[in-house]
Amino acid sequence: MDYKKVYEEWLNNDFFDSETRKELESIKGNEEEIQDRFYQSLEFGTAGLRGKIGAGTNRMNQYTVAEATQGLATTILARGKEAAEKGVAIAYDVRHFSKEFAEITASVLAANGIKVYLSDDIRPTPVLSYAIRHFKTISGVMVTASHNPREYNGYKAYWKEGSQILDDIADEILDNIGKIKNYSEIKNMDLQEAIDKGLVVYFGEELDNLYIKDMLSLTINDEEVDKDIKIVYSPLNGTGNKLVRRILKEREFNNIYIVKEQESPDPDFTTVGYPNPEDPKAFKYSIELGKEVGADILIATDPDADRTAVEVRDKNGEYVFLNGNKIGALLINYILSERHRKNNLPENSVVVKSIVTGDLGTRIAEKYNVEMIETLTGFKNVSGKANEYDITGEKTFLFGFEESIGYNYGTFVRDKDAVNSAMMIAEMAGFYKKQGKTLLDILEELFNTYGVYNERLISITLEGLDGQARIKRIMDEFRREAIKEIGNIKLDKTIDYLVDDTGMPKSNVLKYYFDDNSWYALRPSGTEPKIKVYIYSVGKTKEDSEEKLDIIEKATRGRIDSIK
Structure with a gap:
């Protein structure tokens, strides 16, 4: 792609709105910025x-969203009239332009004669x-950038x-996007006209009620749970606030404290900056409130409420982050353990995890004769197993998870679910509290039984064209x-x-196992x-496992740094 030529086309073409052209005018002469915005189409x-977010082919904007939607629409229409009538559900999070992008998506689909169910407000991804x-x-x-x-x-x-x-499906959509020669070919319809024609209908609280009802049905223990456990919750200014608070209230947990600074939607995430609860820094306000009220655990969800992180109070009153x-x-x-105790654990149950997720869960599953299934990274692959078992009936999907703080219990939702x-x-923390134990105590028991499993994630950010090339060189080496x-x-x-030949689709991942069951990927x-390095160690003691993490990190970082 000749990025300079494409930039000029956007800058001088009256098809693009005045705000877009004004934004592009402001970067005139900034070669690096122009290149980054136009050297490729957002893939x-x-x-x-x-x-x-911004003007350019390599940015999220009304044109790139409409283009992707036309590609999706063409893919749906290829499946016939029935597919168009079944329609598309659309929801969005709190980010800048999320609502606008959702409405653009609805308008393009409606213009293609495809029915749309559009969320009437911000909603969690699940x-x-x-x-x-x-x-x-x-x-x-789902219009969201998750935790970005x-x-x-x-x-x-x-x-x-x-x-x-x-x-x-992604390849088919991409192929259909590639057939669009210019943005003027994309069909569009005024949103109000689409609503008047019945092509766009809104969904809201009625669906929330059904969702909550199904989530509540997954309860394992209730009377055996200490409902007075003190919990601090932060939605990190995202979509989780209403439904997480509601489900905890309906479960009759009595001491839920909300981080007020992070309660309301904020597309700038002013109090947290990087709204990823996988980063312990996101718990700053939660820890302050936790110490004030004497909370047993802190829970945080990411902006689109599909990921969940936890900190637990230790014996010294400090909070320990659990990855x-x-x-x-x-x-x-x-x-x-609890379903086994209650004698309602299906014989053909499976737990599903990604290939870059740790092995402690595998050892636990073995104890209960539950098979651990591995998939490629991405919850689409984890949930794909539930979809597969819907058809074959050979196994029962019980629980799926990834190391990147994503989990899903049950099959009502086919994605990570922070509300669930x-x-x-x-429930788990309250159950063990009634026995006089914390989640840290239970974790220690697991380590005593199975060995000390430890992990470390290294994320190396390499932006732009040069960054892409270096990531490729690192993998090649x-x-x-x-x-x-x-x-x-x-x-x-x-x-x-x-x-x-792994029995999985091909993916650009390398995994190295050592003779003590430690590994990195x-x-x-x-x-x-980014390029990510996942390091896992197994040791007899915490010190032993930490030492192994250190030496594996040193060796892998040294090798990566040598590849310029």
């Missing part, structure tokens, strides 16, 4: 679109997944099962030659998910300009 993949299944639509769109910084927005595409699209692997292991242990997870975490030995541990096995992010 549509299984994660949909995600990028910075509710969008639930809406697809409830309305039996062919597809769905405030400058970003995104567009997640879903299919009829309620999970995000896989490669086959996704630890929360996942605790939930697996609670769900399996917040309820289960509160590690493919060419693996690190054979680190300290006293030796390389035992390598899996290259791009070329090896390299994976370029699918949604951010």
Whole structure:
């Protein structure tokens, strides 16, 4: 793509609105900025679109959103009149332009004769997944950039099962986007006209009620739970506030404290900056409130309320952050042990995790004769197993999780679900509190039983064209030659998910196992300009496992830094 030529076309073409052209006028002469905005089109993949908001082909704006939607519309129409009548469910989060992008999506779909169910307000991502299944639509769109910084927005595409699209549908949509020669070819209809014609209808509280009812049905223990446990909750200025608070209230938890500074929607995430509860810094306000009220646990959800993070008060009154692997292991242990105790654990149950998620959950599942299934990274693949078992009936999907603080218990939703997870975490913590234990005590018991499993995630941001090229060189070099030995541990096995026969679709991930069951993996992010290194260790003691993490990190970082 000749980025200068495309920039000039946008700048001088009356088709683009005056605000867009004014924004482009302001960067005239800024070669680096022009290149970044126009050197490529924002790529549509299984994660949909995600990028910075602004004018340009490599940005989230009304034109790139409309283009993606026309590609989706063409894909739906290829499946016939019935698919168009089934329609598309659309929801959106609190970010800048989320509502506008959702309405543009609705208008383009309606112009193509496709029915739309449009959320009447901000809603969590899992509710969008639930809406697809409830309305039996062919597809769905969630306008969100999840936990990305405030400058970003995104567009997640879903299919009829309620999970995000896989490669086959993404490739078809991408192919249809490629057939659009210019933006003037995209169909559009005034939103009010679409509403008047019955092509766009709103959904809201009635659907929320059904969703909450189904989530409540997943309760395992109630009377055995200490409902007076003190919980601080922060929605991080996102979409989780109403439904997380509601479900905890309906479960009759009596001591829920909301972080007031982060209660209301704020597209600038003023109090947190980077609104990712996977980062312990996001808990600053929660810790302050927690110490003030003597909270047992702190729960935070990300802006679109599909991810959940937890901190637990220790014996010294300090709060300890639990990452996704630890929360996942605790939930697996609670769900399996309690359903086993109640004798309602299906014989063919499975737990599903991604290939970059830790193995403690696997050891726990083995104890209860529950199979652990691995999938590629992305909850679309985790939920894909639930979709598969709907058809085959061979297994029962019980719980799915990823290390990136995403979990889902049950099958009502086919995506990560922070509302469901917040309820289960509160139930679990209250259950153990009634026994005089904290989640930290339970984790220690698991380590005593299975060994000390530890982990570390390294994210290296490499932006722009040069960054993309360097990420490719890093992956190429590690493919060419693996690190054979680190300290006293030796390389035992390598899996290259791009070329090896794993029974999974091909993916640009490398995984290296050592002879003590420690391992690390390299994976370029699918949604951010990053390469991620996932490091896992197993030790007899905490110190032993930490030492292994340190030496693996040192070796991998050293190798990456040497690749310029």
